[in-house]
Amino acid sequence: MRVHNFSAGPATMPLEVLERARSEATDWRGSGMSVMEMSHRSTEFVGIAAEAEARMRSLLGVPDDYAVLFLQGGATGQFAGVPLNLTAPGASAAYVNTGSWSAKAVSEARKYVDVRVIADEKHSNYATVPAEGSLEVPTGAAYLHYTLNETIGGVEFPYVPDAGDVPVVTDASSTILSRPLDVSRFGVVYAGAQKNLGPSGLVVVIVRRDLLGRARQDVPGILDWTAMAAADSMLNTPPTLAWYLVGLVLEWVEEQGGLTAMEERNRAKAELLYGAIDRSDFYSNPVEPSARSWMNVPFLVPDPALEKPFVAAASRAGLSGLAGHRSVGGMRASIYNAMPLEGVQALVDFMTDFEKQNG
Numbered sequence: 001m002r003v004h005n006f007s008a009g010p011a012t013m014p015l016e017v018l019e020r021a022r023s024e025a026t027d028w029r030g031s032g033m034s035v036m037e038m039s040h041r042s043t044e045f046v047g048i049a050a051e052a053e054a055r056m057r058s059l060l061g062v063p064d065d066y067a068v069l070f071l072q073g074g075a076t077g078q079f080a081g082v083p084l085n086l087t088a089p090g091a092s093a094a095y096v097n098t099g100s101w102s103a104k105a106v107s108e109a110r111k112y113v114d115v116r117v118i119a120d121e122k123h124s125n126y127a128t129v130p131a132e133g134s135l136e137v138p139t140g141a142a143y144l145h146y147t148l149n150e151t152i153g154g155v156e157f158p159y160v161p162d163a164g165d166v167p168v169v170t171d172a173s174s175t176i177l178s179r180p181l182d183v184s185r186f187g188v189v190y191a192g193a194q195k196n197l198g199p200s201g202l203v204v205v206i207v208r209r210d211l212l213g214r215a216r217q218d219v220p221g222i223l224d225w226t227a228m229a230a231a232d233s234m235l236n237t238p239p240t241l242a243w244y245l246v247g248l249v250l251e252w253v254e255e256q257g258g259l260t261a262m263e264e265r266n267r268a269k270a271e272l273l274y275g276a277i278d279r280s281d282f283y284s285n286p287v288e289p290s291a292r293s294w295m296n297v298p299f300l301v302p303d304p305a306l307e308k309p310f311v312a313a314a315s316r317a318g319l320s321g322l323a324g325h326r327s328v329g330g331m332r333a334s335i336y337n338a339m340p341l342e343g344v345q346a347l348v349d350f351m352t353d354f355e356k357q358n359g
């Protein structure tokens, strides 16, 4: 029996995708072998890779003047990849700090570039994003970096910051494909795969082509966007199985009706869960309502001593992965694309019962 898995990533995947993968596991479409066993240079795998890229482009409406790369090293690798590809030594870059993941991006970037943190939401204990129009991006900055959705804090930007001529770079790891995104507003969008795209092992980097060619001489090859774009992301052996599975997930998103359908479903799921939290005096979510994440919903019970019993009882009820991140505690429900509305309803029903017993 499958549980409802609320883990933040690796995360639940569509059952249809898992079943399709199982049916193709020993013989991929008459090739006589599994995808795991194929050369990444084979016609079959090159086709799988190209198809995944094409689906990503069409789903997100990626303009032609952007490269779409499938790389390794996770979003964490791109915390270094961004400055190494976009700046020369001694340059500066602007960062917004909305929580744990932006802070990690900042500390990695500091190794390579003069980081200017132009907004820091510490004042609200990272429950807000900067007001729209309030960011002042220094003209000399090589780029502006922000985290579109903070997976731990559950804070999501409801707007795309305007940085004038300065390219905007965003970490969309925990929100990509959850609703439409106007890629043309960005210089770079990157996202680790293990939330809305498939299993871990890949990070997708969407980069405007005029930003290629700015990498430092000493950038490692596997982080070098220009070299990777020229090699169709196969400068070295890619994680072929993960790439194939991402392709199946993208096909599934298409079958669901694409990003507008995902947006409707995700809005309904988020409204259901936040509504239940807000109506109760027992549960709480600290995030400013307009900046609440549709994907990661952290919540608290009145007494921290009830957290472990909550998570344990939920697990017995077939609701898995609800413990908050180890750095912050509390609870967190990650409700990515593959989490159905029924899963969120089951969680809300469980929360109501738990409150009755413990409130």
Ligand code: PMP
Residues within 6 Å of the ligand: 009, 073, 074, 075, 076, 077, 101, 147, 149, 150, 151, 152, 171, 172, 173, 174, 192, 193
């Ligand atoms: N950025 C965000 C917003 C994340 O949620 C995560 C992973 N949870 C990362 C970066 C790091 O990703 P990875 O582990 O793939 O390097």
